Amino acid sequence: MLGEGILKGLKETARNALGSYVSKERLTTVEYPEERLPLPEASRNFPFLVYDGTDWESGLRCVACQICEKECPPKCIYIEKSKDKKPDAVGKPQFYPAKFDIDISVCMSCQICVEVCPFEAIKMNTEFELSTDDRFEGLLLDGKELALSNEYYHQIHPTEAAEVDARLAAERAAAEAKAKAAAAAAVAKAAAATAAKSAAPAGAPATNTSAVPASTIPAGPTAQNSTGTPTAAATAPPASQNDAANADAPRAPKTDTKKEGDAS
Amino acid sequence: MANQADQIFVLLKHWIVSIFPAVVQPYLGVVLSVVAIIAVFPGLFALTTVIERKGLGRMQNRIGPNRTGPYGILQPIADGIKSLTKEDIIPTSADAVVHFIAPLVLVVAVFMGFAVLPMGRNMQLVDMDAGLLFFFAIGASTELSIFMAGWSSRNKYSLLGAMRAVAQMISYEVPLLMSSVAIVMITGSLSLVKIVDAQNQYTWGLPHWYIFTPWGFAAFVMFCIAATAETNRSPFDLPEGESELVAGYFTEYSGFKFALFFLGEYLGMFSISGLGTTLFLGGWSAPLQVLNFVPSWIWFFAKVMLSIVVLIWIRGTLPRLRQDQLMNFAWKFVLPMTLLNLFVAAIWRFMGEGLLRWIVCSAILIGVYVIVGTIGMRRKKFGPRTYRYAE
Numbered sequence: 001m002l003g004e005g006i007l008k009g010l011k012e013t014a015r016n017a018l019g020s021y022v023s024k025e026r027l028t029t030v031e032y033p034e035e036r037l038p039l040p041e042a043s044r045n046f047p048f049l050v051y052d053g054t055d056w057e058s059g060l061r062c063v064a065c066q067i068c069e070k071e072c073p074p075k076c077i078y079i080e081k082s083k084d085k086k087p088d089a090v091g092k093p094q095f096y097p098a099k100f101d102i103d104i105s106v107c108m109s110c111q112i113c114v115e116v117c118p119f120e121a122i123k124m125n126t127e128f129e130l131s132t133d134d135r136f137e138g139l140l141l142d143g144k145e146l147a148l149s150n151e152y153y154h155q156i157h158p159t160e161a162a163e164v165d166a167r168l169a170a171e172r173a174a175a176e177a178k179a180k181a182a183a184a185a186a187v188a189k190a191a192a193a194t195a196a197k198s199a200a201p202a203g204a205p206a207t208n209t210s211a212v213p214a215s216t217i218p219a220g221p222t223a224q225n226s227t228g229t230p231t232a233a234a235t236a237p238p239a240s241q242n243d244a245a246n247a248d249a250p251r252a253p254k255t256d257t258k259k260e261g262d263a264s
Numbered sequence: 265m266a267n268q269a270d271q272i273f274v275l276l277k278h279w280i281v282s283i284f285p286a287v288v289q290p291y292l293g294v295v296l297s298v299v300a301i302i303a304v305f306p307g308l309f310a311l312t313t314v315i316e317r318k319g320l321g322r323m324q325n326r327i328g329p330n331r332t333g334p335y336g337i338l339q340p341i342a343d344g345i346k347s348l349t350k351e352d353i354i355p356t357s358a359d360a361v362v363h364f365i366a367p368l369v370l371v372v373a374v375f376m377g378f379a380v381l382p383m384g385r386n387m388q389l390v391d392m393d394a395g396l397l398f399f400f401a402i403g404a405s406t407e408l409s410i411f412m413a414g415w416s417s418r419n420k421y422s423l424l425g426a427m428r429a430v431a432q433m434i435s436y437e438v439p440l441l442m443s444s445v446a447i448v449m450i451t452g453s454l455s456l457v458k459i460v461d462a463q464n465q466y467t468w469g470l471p472h473w474y475i476f477t478p479w480g481f482a483a484f485v486m487f488c489i490a491a492t493a494e495t496n497r498s499p500f501d502l503p504e505g506e507s508e509l510v511a512g513y514f515t516e517y518s519g520f521k522f523a524l525f526f527l528g529e530y531l532g533m534f535s536i537s538g539l540g541t542t543l544f545l546g547g548w549s550a551p552l553q554v555l556n557f558v559p560s561w562i563w564f565f566a567k568v569m570l571s572i573v574v575l576i577w578i579r580g581t582l583p584r585l586r587q588d589q590l591m592n593f594a595w596k597f598v599l600p601m602t603l604l605n606l607f608v609a610a611i612w613r614f615m616g617e618g619l620l621r622w623i624v625c626s627a628i629l630i631g632v633y634v635i636v637g638t639i640g641m642r643r644k645k646f647g648p649r650t651y652r653y654a655e
Contacts, residue, residue: 001634001637001638002597002633002636002637002638003637006581006582009581009582010577010578010581012581013323013577013580013581014577016322016323016324016325017319017322017323017577017580018322019325020322020325021322026325027325027326027327028325029326029327031327031330
């Protein structure tokens, strides 16, 4: 029958129009500025710099290695390396970015900077309300605007941040353990050397007895006092730290081998 | 008291006119009525845009505008400010004068249609003996302005839109007139005031509206279809089909001229709804005798707004027709049905009172509707397509 379909259609639209007043599930609209949908965890917009602790300047993880600057496809990162060094969150002296700017009008949110960063210092932000009335200066974010705390990182990407924290903690622990082992080995070697030098007639058993207490003594400057003699062993680690400022983990073995070479 | 409320605008007009000297009184009365029409209908237009946007939104399970003012009521004011402050662009190769005049011609022509509509008891600008004829003559001149707009823009989309509009409006002008002629045959008058008076009678408390007769109902349905096409409303909005023609004949219009076209279109809706109300829904008469205490102008505007809501409802429901479907529908279905309806109205007129004419007239109309609807509108069954290639 002609017109039947029209009546059916009219019924359907009427049901929709009236139904949206009855059941709220029909209205899928989220009225944005007031209410908003939670962002998915994988969402990303522009990069930001993570800092530990409370102060962004001292806590910045970035050591101005400039890998991200070189890798950035649209070249929107501008870094100036500092002349001096500042102690970072764990107290090690490090270079820091004297200037760290990202031009988010150029950034294409590719996340390559995040992937290449060896220090977990740059991460992707989820903030998208970045409109400004100045399209040049307003979209060039400097270090202060980019720096955001690790707690914020945990808020926006909880899973990823937890992984990163675990990885950093593991690295730190490994580095500490290695440093400790290296210091202990150095102390032991130094002690053995002095023992061998001073008490050559005493023989092998004497070196063994002197080495055992030396290894039990905590690593670091205290070892210096106990043995007294090995000045080279105590001063070497900080000096080598200065040389290898970029790498954290590989430092301990490197100093170890150097030390061994010196000793032998 | 009820009578005073009914005639409040008429009394107000007489009171204002009586203040002035006798020489200017006749002119002043006309000016006052014109000002009232020019003030009321754009106001209704503003209201309608909100109703339309909210209503369409709800039909699509959206909320619709709700930011400006409570429930988005102030949205038309924001829209008005926006269209007033926008840049007015005239294309370099356009015919500037015609381009400028076209929206004005449209609005003026549409406003003139309101002159003969009785909007309440004793509330009409002019009680013309040939009111219906005047209305259609003026209504047809809107085609002129649309073609002016499309032609002067020097834009192919505008021109295509205008040509579609003219073809469509001329095609549907015929059934529109034919369905109204049935009323004239029964009433014996072209005066819209007399047509309303003829319907303003009650049997057992029920009104004598023409929609409650077989031929009247058929004519009303045909009138609605033709009126929807005449006002370029969906599903007959081919002249401004935005997916095909950008905006049709007003593609090259911006700013306030665009707003004028928009206004003209909605005013056209109001005037054609007002005419439909007058012809079929008893104009300003109450739907039940007991409701006669409600002022007549309230009934008129309530009926007009109701038909506007139905138009919005249809717009939210039906997809746009194709050009050939549009023409087929006009010439193969609507026009034959209206011609038949004239015949049925004549039978009704000469069969006299009684149940028999109800049965005969209904049977003829339903029978023909079913036959034409099923056979005439049947989709042609084409076989599998064969291709012929050059040898």
